[in-house]
Amino acid sequence: MSKKEIYLVEDSSDFRQLLRGIFTKFLPEYHVRFFQGGQELYQYMVFQSAEQFQGRRPALIILDLQLPNINGVELLKLIRQTPGNSETEWKTIPAVILSGSTSQDDINHCYQAGANSYFVKPIDFEELQTLLKTLCRYWIDYNRLAKAGVPKQILR
Structure with a gap:
């Protein structure tokens, strides 16, 4: 079984290194692709x-929230608007924020x-x-996503 892929956007090289160490030592079943900023991910x-x-x-x-050039909120909007293909539906891929901000306004945005x-x-x-x-564990191992390319039907 191949490792599940995680995209992680973090501009702090020290925090990226810390995260890389955690995934390598404690969560080796996941493959993490690191991005230094929103523009690189997009x-x-x-x-x-x-x-x-x-x-x-x-x-x-x-995603980190405080990123240079394209911040986390702008990046989220881009992710949700990016057209998918038969394999990837960007609108349905779980995107979570991991930020130092406790601001309710940031959370709401x-x-x-x-x-x-x-x-x-x-x-x-x-x-x-x-x-x-x-x-x-929650978002990758337990959560189930809609399959890309499947037409959306209205339930009656």
């Missing part, structure tokens, strides 16, 4: 949306832009490890 998404793309498809997208969840970055290492494990 360019990759456009490339990946081509029908001939043969790489891994994301099962979860984790993220949900309005299409976030599935909002989490404040824990200060404690073990709490961060537990949060990441819980996030991955």
Whole structure:
């Protein structure tokens, strides 16, 4: 069974290194593709949306809120508006925010832009490890997504 792909957007190299260590040591069943900013992720998404793309498809997208150039809210809007293909439906891929901000306005804006969840970055290492494990287990292992390319029908 191949590893499930996670896209993680974080501009802090120190925090990316910490996250990389947690995934390598404690969550090796997931493959994480790190992006330094929103523009980098968006360019990759456009490339990946081509029908001939043969790489891994994301099962979860984790975003920082405070990013250079394209912030997390703007990036969420782009993710939700990006056309999919027969394999990837960007609108349905879980996208969660992992931010240092506790502002209710930030939280509200993220949900309005299409976030599935909002989490404040824990200060404690073990709490961060537990949060990441819980996030991955829920959104990747237990949650079920609509299949890309299936016509949406109205239930009566």
